[in-house]
Amino acid sequence: MVVIGNMEKPYLGIDIGGSKIKGVLFDSRKNRWFPVFNVKTPKNKKDFLIILDREIDKIIQKKKLAGIGVGLPGVVDLKKGILIKAPNLPFLNNWQAGKFFSKFKVKTKFDNDSRCFVISEFILGAGRNYKNIAGIGVGTGIGGGIVINNKIYYGKNYNAGEFGHMIIDGKKSLEQMGAKRAFLKYGDRSKIIGIGVANIINILNPEVVILGGGGAAEGEVKIGIVRKIAQKYIVSPLAKKTPVIKGKLGENSQAVGSAMLFRI
Amino acid sequence: MVVIGNMEKPYLGIDIGGSKIKGVLFDSRKNRWFPVFNVKTPKNKKDFLIILDREIDKIIQKKKLAGIGVGLPGVVDLKKGILIKAPNLPFLNNWQAGKFFSKFKVKTKFDNDSRCFVISEFILGAGRNYKNIAGIGVGTGIGGGIVINNKIYYGKNYNAGEFGHMIIDGKKSLEQMGAKRAFLKYGDRSKIIGIGVANIINILNPEVVILGGGGAAEGEVKIGIVRKIAQKYIVSPLAKKTPVIKGKLGENSQAVGSAMLFRI
Numbered sequence: 001m002v003v004i005g006n007m008e009k010p011y012l013g014i015d016i017g018g019s020k021i022k023g024v025l026f027d028s029r030k031n032r033w034f035p036v037f038n039v040k041t042p043k044n045k046k047d048f049l050i051i052l053d054r055e056i057d058k059i060i061q062k063k064k065l066a067g068i069g070v071g072l073p074g075v076v077d078l079k080k081g082i083l084i085k086a087p088n089l090p091f092l093n094n095w096q097a098g099k100f101f102s103k104f105k106v107k108t109k110f111d112n113d114s115r116c117f118v119i120s121e122f123i124l125g126a127g128r129n130y131k132n133i134a135g136i137g138v139g140t141g142i143g144g145g146i147v148i149n150n151k152i153y154y155g156k157n158y159n160a161g162e163f164g165h166m167i168i169d170g171k172k173s174l175e176q177m178g179a180k181r182a183f184l185k186y187g188d189r190s191k192i193i194g195i196g197v198a199n200i201i202n203i204l205n206p207e208v209v210i211l212g213g214g215g216a217a218e219g220e221v222k223i224g225i226v227r228k229i230a231q232k233y234i235v236s237p238l239a240k241k242t243p244v245i246k247g248k249l250g251e252n253s254q255a256v257g258s259a260m261l262f263r264i
Numbered sequence: 265m266v267v268i269g270n271m272e273k274p275y276l277g278i279d280i281g282g283s284k285i286k287g288v289l290f291d292s293r294k295n296r297w298f299p300v301f302n303v304k305t306p307k308n309k310k311d312f313l314i315i316l317d318r319e320i321d322k323i324i325q326k327k328k329l330a331g332i333g334v335g336l337p338g339v340v341d342l343k344k345g346i347l348i349k350a351p352n353l354p355f356l357n358n359w360q361a362g363k364f365f366s367k368f369k370v371k372t373k374f375d376n377d378s379r380c381f382v383i384s385e386f387i388l389g390a391g392r393n394y395k396n397i398a399g400i401g402v403g404t405g406i407g408g409g410i411v412i413n414n415k416i417y418y419g420k421n422y423n424a425g426e427f428g429h430m431i432i433d434g435k436k437s438l439e440q441m442g443a444k445r446a447f448l449k450y451g452d453r454s455k456i457i458g459i460g461v462a463n464i465i466n467i468l469n470p471e472v473v474i475l476g477g478g479g480a481a482e483g484e485v486k487i488g489i490v491r492k493i494a495q496k497y498i499v500s501p502l503a504k505k506t507p508v509i510k511g512k513l514g515e516n517s518q519a520v521g522s523a524m525l526f527r528i
Contacts, residue, residue, distance in 0.1 A: 075499060084501055148417065153412065154469070155469025155470065156470060162467065166430075166467060167432055167463055167497055168433075168434075170432075198429075202423075202427075203468075207420045235351070238348070
């Protein structure tokens with residue numbers, strides 16, 4: 001599936017996820033995008049690089065790009081373009097993504113995939129009217145991103161927002177219990193996510209919590225259960241009123257946010 | 265114990281804690297302070313108000329104050345001066361502190377007690393050289409405060425930094441397991457606090473984590489254990505290097521920070 005349309009010098013946004021690699025073309029002037037590829041993530045590095053190369057090459061052959069933005073599934077060294085740690089795709093630990101992309105001769109930016117979801121929701125989606133946002137991306141893993149005072153909050157090492165690695169049950173993390181890989185029923189996973197949401201509200205007291213990522217887009221995250229459980233554990237009566245909502249950009253939010261990395 | 269010294273128009277900082285009520289006088293020009301009272305927190309509201317009134321009155325009789333800053337143990341409505349919820353002193357739930365203090369005819373400001381600890385460490389203590397700080401106050405309860413980009417981060421309802429209410433063990437919170445009231449051995453409490461520190465670093469990726477409050481000042485919090493456990497659960501190899509240190513202002517840090525509420 002490659003539909004290029006009549007965009008002039010669009011950005012290519014790529015979301016490298018635990019189960020899918022998705023691409024969108026994004027017209028930065030008109031805030032329009034459409035999907036250009038959606039393939040299964042191969043289970044080893046060699047096939048992964050072949051597939052990624054092929055999909056990008058198909059686009060480049062047809063369209064001059066303004067830039068490529070890449071959302072990576074894990075701890076990212078943004079400046080060096082290294083995926084330091086990929087908990088759900090361990091064959092990509094320490095992947096020198098920057099080096100790989102240099103061959104396309106197009107300006108490329110990298111960020112964590114869940115932060116890309118938050119960027120797209122903040123700029124164009126459910127977070128448009130807020131300046132303090134916590135976003136939780138639920139998919140194969142669980143990640144997140146934080147907007148403070150209208151700016152993405154990166155933290156010292158550009159690693160802020162790793163909500164999934166919060167320990168919430170003795171030795172088990174939110175991701176281990178609440179993500180796809182937990183193999184629990186949707187309802188039980190939503191309860192776990194509700195506890196995670198309460199923790200985040202108690203810590204950050206944001207204006208809004210946005211749930212996104214593949215899990216939320218595909219309906220695995222039951223927002224009613226999440227809200228109910230979160231209510232129980234939020235300590236501030238004022239903060240209990242924090243809206244907990246789903247993202248608006250659906251399954252492409254991470255790829256769209258990746259394409260927007262040149263705009264933040 | 266009332267030693268007034270030769271300060272001119274000092275601020276009075278009051279730390280209302282689960283076990284002690286402490287007061288310091290603070291000279292804002294010279295950044296000097298000294299303790300002026302330290303009494304046990306009564307177990308009912310009537311005695312509490314009598315004691316608080318008596319201690320403040322003794323100071324006011326001797327010295328003209330520039331202002332009074334009060335650190336309250338729980339969820340605070342800063343603007344209205346209401347202690348909305350005091351988990352460790354439930355008889356103070358919904359206490360109209362602003363009304364009580366109005367009788368002293370001195371400008372008064374209120375904040376959460378652990379945030380006051382972070383303010384003092386940020387301005388004068390272990391956080392002086394940092395602009396992104398997470399501070400955890402360990403005492404009868406566990407609270408916290410956040411500095412982002414050289415400013416105290418309050419969140420939408422002024423309730424950000426409630427680290428103690430983070431669920432870390434199924435249904436139990438960091439405070440329930442790690443604070444004085446948990447009645448666990450110091451070492452076991454320090455392990456729990458280590459998990460809390462890892463969670464905070466994974467979420468906020470601050471430049472430094474500062475541990476303070478009575479528990480840290482009195483040596484109940486074993487910093488070596490906290491660091492070791494935190495290392496285990498921090499996901500980013502870069503963030504594993506985050507310094508985790510004790511506050512420098514000791515047991516008076518909350519009262520000193522309360523006196524500094526006029527400076528932030």
